[in-house]
Amino acid sequence: MRVFLTGATGFVGSHILTELLAHGHQVLGLTRSQSGAEALERAGAEVHRGTLEQPETLASGAAAADAVIHCAFDHNFDAFVENTKKDARVIAAMGDALEGTAKPILITSGVGIGTPIQGGPAREDILNPHHRNPRIATEFAGAALAARGIDVRTIRLPQVHDTSKAGLITPYIAEARRAGAAAYVEDGSTSMAAAHISDVARLFVAALEKGEPGARYHASAEEGVPFRAIAEAVGRGANLPVRSVGQEEIEYYFGWMAGFALLDMRASNAWTRERLDWEPVGPDLLTDLSAMDLAVAQEA
Structure with a gap:
C-alpha cells in the first residue's frame, strides 16, 4: 500500500516509517521543513509538505494514498x-478526503481514554467520555x-520509550530537576x-494490515x-532525592504535569494481542530508564 504517514519524522512516526518500508509498503511522509524532507528522502519515503495548522494540506495527502x-x-x-482541538480538525479534514472509499485511517490516542468510569485498567472496548484527558x-x-x-x-499509546525518550516521563524528569526531587504522590x-518504541511501531503496521474498522488497539506492553x-x-539516574508528596504539593513538584499526577494509567492489551497476533518483545520501561542518560534527557 501507499501509506500517508503524518508525524513521519517524529519519535514514533520515524519508527513506523521504517517498519512500513520493511513490510513492503510505500510511504508518503508529511513534513513542514526542508530538513524533514531530506530525512524522509534518506529513509526511502516520498515527501508531502504540509502542517497541522493547514488541515487541507493533510487532506490532500490522504487523498493521494491508499x-x-x-x-x-x-x-x-x-x-x-x-x-487536541487542532488534532480533531485535522482528522475531520482527512475524513472528508476518505469518505466514500474503503481506505483506512489509523488515528493516535492515549490508553487512558479507555479507563472504565468505575476504575481499573483501560480496555479496548471502552471509550470513557468523562475522562479528564483533553x-x-x-x-x-x-x-x-x-x-x-x-x-x-x-491506536492508543502508553508511555512509549527507548533509551532516549519515555513519553510523559521525559518531561517529568525535567520537572524533577527543577523541583530538586523525583516525587511521587x-x-x-x-x-x-508502557511499551518500547519498536513494539509500538510493529503494532501500527499490524493494525494497518490486519485491523478492523472501528477497532481500538492498545500498544501497552506493560x-x-x-x-x-x-x-x-x-532519582537514581538523575542523582536526585526521591520524595513522597501530598496532594497539596503536586503543583510544585509536577509543574504543568500536575493534572497527570493522580491519574492511574494502567491498560490491558489482551484483546489487542489476540486480534493482531502482537507479542511485545522490547525492553521494559525500567530497563530503558536505567540505561538512559538522565543528565542530558530532553523534553519530548
Whole structure:
C-alpha cells in the first residue's frame, strides 16, 4: 500500500516509517521543513509538505494514498487543549478526503481514554467520555468519521520509550530537576502503562494490515508500572532525592504535569494481542530508564 504517514519524522512516526518500508509498503511522509524532507528522502519515503495548522494540506495527502496513519501531534503542552482541538480538525479534514472509499485511517490516542468510569485498567472496548484527558477530542473526532462509514482504527499509546525518550516521563524528569526531587504522590501506587518504541511501531503496521474498522488497539506492553518505581529510577539516574508528596504539593513538584499526577494509567492489551497476533518483545520501561542518560534527557 501507499501509506500517508503524518508525524513521519517524529519519535514514533520515524519508527513506523521504517517498519512500513520493511513490510513492503510505500510511504508518503508529511513534513513542514526542508530538513524533514531530506530525512524522509534518506529513509526511502516520498515527501508531502504540509502542517497541522493547514488541515487541507493533510487532506490532500490522504487523498493521494491508499491508507493513512496519523500520529502527528503538536506537543506544546502550554496549549494542550487547543492542540487536541487542532488534532480533531485535522482528522475531520482527512475524513472528508476518505469518505466514500474503503481506505483506512489509523488515528493516535492515549490508553487512558479507555479507563472504565468505575476504575481499573483501560480496555479496548471502552471509550470513557468523562475522562479528564483533553485528548478525548481525538477519539470523538474518530467516532464522527466512523459514523460516516469511514474505516477508522484507533491506536492508543502508553508511555512509549527507548533509551532516549519515555513519553510523559521525559518531561517529568525535567520537572524533577527543577523541583530538586523525583516525587511521587502519597504511596506512589498509581501506574503507567508502557511499551518500547519498536513494539509500538510493529503494532501500527499490524493494525494497518490486519485491523478492523472501528477497532481500538492498545500498544501497552506493560499493563502498569508503579509510579513510585518510576520516580526511584529517575532519582537514581538523575542523582536526585526521591520524595513522597501530598496532594497539596503536586503543583510544585509536577509543574504543568500536575493534572497527570493522580491519574492511574494502567491498560490491558489482551484483546489487542489476540486480534493482531502482537507479542511485545522490547525492553521494559525500567530497563530503558536505567540505561538512559538522565543528565542530558530532553523534553519530548
